[in-house]
Amino acid sequence: MLLLFKGYHLIDGTLHKSGFHLCLHADFWMDPTDYILLFLKKFTAKLIKHKLNTNIEDILISRRKDWMGLFGRSKLSSMMRRIFGKKHARIGIYGPPNVGKTTLANRILQDWTGDIMGTVSEVPHETRKAVCKKNVKIENGGSSLYMDIVDTPGISTKVDYKEFMNTFGLTKQESKQRAKEATEGVIESIRWLEDVDGVLLVMDATQDPFTQVNVTILGNLEARNLPVLIAANKIDMEDSSPATLKSAFPQHPVIPISALTGYNSEDLYSVMIEQFGRKRRWRRR
Amino acid sequence: MTMKKAENGITVNLVSRQKLEQFDSKQKLQFILDEVQEGKVLVLEHGLTPMEQTELIKRTMEEIQEDTFIGIEMEGYAEEKPSFVQKILGIVRKPRMTVIGPADLLHTVSKDSNMIQTKIIPGKGA
Numbered sequence: 001m002l003l004l005f006k007g008y009h010l011i012d013g014t015l016h017k018s019g020f021h022l023c024l025h026a027d028f029w030m031d032p033t034d035y036i037l038l039f040l041k042k043f044t045a046k047l048i049k050h051k052l053n054t055n056i057e058d059i060l061i062s063r064r065k066d067w068m069g070l071f072g073r074s075k076l077s078s079m080m081r082r083i084f085g086k087k088h089a090r091i092g093i094y095g096p097p098n099v100g101k102t103t104l105a106n107r108i109l110q111d112w113t114g115d116i117m118g119t120v121s122e123v124p125h126e127t128r129k130a131v132c133k134k135n136v137k138i139e140n141g142g143s144s145l146y147m148d149i150v151d152t153p154g155i156s157t158k159v160d161y162k163e164f165m166n167t168f169g170l171t172k173q174e175s176k177q178r179a180k181e182a183t184e185g186v187i188e189s190i191r192w193l194e195d196v197d198g199v200l201l202v203m204d205a206t207q208d209p210f211t212q213v214n215v216t217i218l219g220n221l222e223a224r225n226l227p228v229l230i231a232a233n234k235i236d237m238e239d240s241s242p243a244t245l246k247s248a249f250p251q252h253p254v255i256p257i258s259a260l261t262g263y264n265s266e267d268l269y270s271v272m273i274e275q276f277g278r279k280r281r282w283r284r285r
Numbered sequence: 286m287t288m289k290k291a292e293n294g295i296t297v298n299l300v301s302r303q304k305l306e307q308f309d310s311k312q313k314l315q316f317i318l319d320e321v322q323e324g325k326v327l328v329l330e331h332g333l334t335p336m337e338q339t340e341l342i343k344r345t346m347e348e349i350q351e352d353t354f355i356g357i358e359m360e361g362y363a364e365e366k367p368s369f370v371q372k373i374l375g376i377v378r379k380p381r382m383t384v385i386g387p388a389d390l391l392h393t394v395s396k397d398s399n400m401i402q403t404k405i406i407p408g409k410g411a
């Protein structure tokens with residue numbers, strides 16, 4: 001792909017000032033719109049970095065849709081993908097502890113590969129290391145999607161070993177060990193966030209939707225323009241209220257499910273294919 | 286330690302936008318963590334961006350100590366969405382106010398889209 005920019009060129013995402021008025025970019029997979037945006041991002045960031053006390057990348061990302069309107073959607077990258085590749089996305093299953101992430105991951109794997117992701121427990125922070133299962137193909141009607149699915153440790157802002165002792169009857173030693181691993185797990189989850197193409201955010205439909213962890217994860221994904229799908233889990237329980245979750249997050253698809261009984265999983269799969277199988281969005285590096 | 290806290294009272298600091306703007310992101314998070322680890326509750330006039338919130342959770346996890354620091358309680362609101370015109374003009378709205386404190390002290394009672402209700406209960410862990 002050949003792009004002309006007067007006096008500046010961009011190599012592998014880095015802006016160089018030069019006498020040449022053209023540059024050659026090797027990444028054919030990149031949407032030209034993204035390419036132009038990336039250029040503008042680097043360019044403008046350089047120019048006004050010290051003048052504006054705001055994050056220029058955020059401005060450009062939020063403006064991306066406007067640029068899209070200006071330049072039009074490119075056919076090239078989707079053509080390339082159709083010729084060379086299958087649809088493939090790495091999806092992280094995220095959420096606070098104990099909302100049913102692993103239960104859901106196990107269900108997805110059971111339905112499509114017969115495999116198992118990990119152990120499930122009523123004691124929070126059961127998953128303390130992320131697990132990735134590759135090439136899970138899910139299908140719905142005529143469409144399908146290959147995914148790498150990552151089951152992540154629940155994210156929390158606090159970990160108290162005494163809770164494991166007093167509420168769940170673990171020994172002091174077990175509790176301390178679990179707490180230590182739990183803090184490391186949260187860090188690992190946050191690191192993985194950089195490496196996923198989309199997120200299946202699991203929430204407990206019996207609980208308050210605006211918890212800080214939910215707000216933080218959603219804000220993070222929105223800022224980076226990553227696709228997200230909210231699974232309102234545990235709707236088999238009497239006091240669940242998926243409608244509350246739906247009205248709390250009207251800007252995202254919210255699918256009520258029960259990972260435990262499998263209720264509504266068909267619906268979940270079809271929205272997953274639709275949401276995550278779309279043309280891969282621009283990712284911030 | 287808990288007793289002492291209760292005797293001396295609990296410090297609640299209202300942190301102005303001006304104060305927060307003196308810091309870069311890293312300094313801001315360090316400031317918050319230092320204060321919270323000393324047992325203070327902070328009300329920030331400007332909350333943290335989602336990226337800063339994420340980083341704060343990560344930093345908190347690194348700091349957790351079995352008997353002295355079990356983490357933070359944080360409640361705030363997301364950034365308001367800028368309108369189309371604001372986007373064109375490059376106006377970025379700042380995240381709204383946020384309350385942050387030690388998790389063994391500060392407890393969220395309820396939170397909806399307009400109000401956050403918290404309680405300070407000395408010496409009560411999660």
Ligand SMILES: Nc1nc2c(ncn2[C@@H]2O[C@H](COP(=O)(O)OP(=O)(O)OP(=O)(O)O)[C@@H](O)[C@H]2O)c(=O)[nH]1
Nearest residue numbers: 097098099100101102103121125126127154259260
């Ligand atoms: N009633 C009901 N219980 C569920 C459902 N999904 C999960 N659970 C239960 O919720 C508890 C937690 O499930 P997990 O799958 O371990 O939750 P998790 O989100 O992976 O938790 P961490 O790994 O600790 O972050 C277990 O007791 C599950 O049996 C559901 O759809 N309905």
Ligand SMILES: [Mg+2]
Nearest residue numbers: 101102126127
């Ligand atoms: Mg789990």
